[in-house]
Amino acid sequence: MTDATLNGDGGRPNGSLTTQDDRTKARNRAETRFKAYGLAAILVGIFFLVVLAVSIIRSGSPAFTRTVVDVEFTLSQSEFEAAEEELFKTKAYQSLFISTLKGQLDERGVEVAFDEAAIERLLGKVGGTIREFYTANPDKLGEPVQFELPASSRVDGYFNGRVTRESIQDSRFLMKADLDLVDVLHDAGIMKSSFNWTFITGADAGVDNPGGAGIGASVVGSFFMMLVVLVLSLPIGVAASIYLEEFAPQNRFTDLIEVNISNLAAVPSIVFGILGLAVFIQFMHLPQSAPLVGGLVLTLMTLPTIIISTRASLKAVPPSIRDAALGVGASRMQAVFHHVLPLAMPGILTGTIIGLAQALGETAPLLLIGMVGFVARGYPEGIAAGFTDPNSAMPAQIYTWAARADAGFYEKAWGGIIILLAFLLTMNIIAIILRRRFERRW
């Protein structure tokens, strides 16, 4: 600019408008560079997202299939009664199943040398499933029943490439020669891969039984926890925000409350776990490992998030709406509940769903109230039991599996992450749809 005025003829220093001077070029270059940085940042972000997604899907997909042995099995009444006499009943069923399978293989004239111990190494823990079936269906005793029962985790790993003949060299859980038998069984169609419904619907299993472990029960645990969080934190959070935003006088006391709410939102979640242990379990004597307590703890954690987002959406409603309502004679409560709150609802719901999604993925507070560990209960009987019976939650279940020695559980942990992510994604999509459909701009 100064150059131009100093230049006597009043024109551009270098003549033409169409040719750029050095400074313009420099500014344009800076802009191009900045765009490149921005693009690079986005690309780095996308790169990590892709790496994460690929590694999760690759490590987690084996959890959704499992190797099963498909065998026709007949249990007589007397065998059933004899097995029920034992202390270790499931072991008795396991042995009966193994001898049946051995008999069938002998009949086929399998060329590979094998014995009952080898078959036992190939099988997962099958006794529990068999006992459960026959105690539920005593009329099937004496009839042939087709069973699809899980193979051991190493046989599973052999089919998805985790286990090779070299890698089990020093293992005493599966011998090299056993894999020859596995090949024979696979060719004969007795051993095959199938979709692992147990993983979707089952409960946790012991550390020696990865084939029987599932995430279903902990999904139910998470569901009951989220129910508690929703039922408690939404009304409390909305009531608190409406009071603070619309009715409360501006003074030192409300300022203090506001500062505290903002601070609470930044408190590490483990602190809420300690609080939950001290207040809900030790003082109020609520049950340990219960989704009810988990939900209460997560409610405390979610409340600040909901209050902050609700206040923001209440603030976003223009004052003219309130003024108009008050102007035609509405009371302040009517103005809030008939006009302001409905307009703020999409924002409130979005905030709530995001708060719930955050609570759904939280493990740390659950550590201290006994929801992390071996909590294999299956499905609760009824609604009240769902709140109070010991149960795990999805992230806690994943954490537990990741710490187990058997590599089969490591796959299960990744598979669990896929399911957890699917839930989180669904919740976030619902939040986006709500915002898109009902949001209004002024």
Added chain:
Amino acid sequence: MTYAKITTSALALMAVSATAAAARDNVQVAGSSTVLPYASIVAELFGENTDFPTPVVESGGSSAGLKRFCEGVGENTIDVANASRAIREKEIKACAENGVTDIIEVRIGYDGIVFASQQSGPDFTAFEPSDIFNAIGATVLKDGALVENPHNNWAEFNADLPDAEIAMFIPGTKHGTREVFEDKVLLKGCEDTGAMKAMMDGGMSEDDAEDACLDVRQDGKSVDIDGDYTETLARIDANTNGIGVFGLAFYENNTDKLKVATMGGIAPSTETIASGEYPVSRPLFFYVKKAHIGVIPGLKEYTQFFVADEIAGPGGPLANYGLVADPELAETQAAIEAEEIMGGGS
């Protein structure tokens, strides 16, 4: 009005569930992460084989478990504490202060502690406790004098060991495994190398010298792992020369990734540990509150089921997973039958 209704029904629901919760019907267990795998196997089988609900087993370490165990008597406290070491005098006292006086001690078997390195790393075949002490002790004896640990390389003090940098991953202090590691390896190594004698000659009392023997160097060559064995495994995976301390069962489940080191020339296995040839092993315990027997359904049955011959004996599922069966299991069973408490009596 509707808000009032919702709030009332929510409160009513909570009240109902709170009363329903008054009677706990499952056994609640917490403690050692070494015992956790065995306890979870037993818990699953107990649920499958009896009409009692599956017990809940939490992890967290022996000390944390015993601390919760000693919080008091009542349904909101745990029934059983798993521990990979015996309960300490101090803990018994803390228990007694909170009214937990009658404790039944149950020994379930033995666990070997193994040293293992990466499958593709150098071979560590000639370990003695003294080597471990020389590698990670805070103060060691070098050329007849006590010095701050100067060793960077295994070959520096034992020519039989590979020329590899020292990197050990040992259990953190909240683990029961640490205590056994200190007793059977560090202290033994301290005595064997003569460092302890040198310390006592230097004017230390025996207790002080023992404490000094257990000090671990803090320069990063030895790392305390407070998490589970999977964390140690991840560290070993990332470090060719790393040596980690594991339980035998964990190692046997991961033979494809880990290579075991011998101790005193003996490779660890259930046989060598049972015979006592492999020196680094320890008993595993759990502790039961006698006051809860008869109150919590299934507690005594769970305890009996755990140590039954079919479960904890040789060839049972626990031995299969890597527990070394206790030769005196029959005595334990009899003690549980009679509900014998610690310190005699019943």
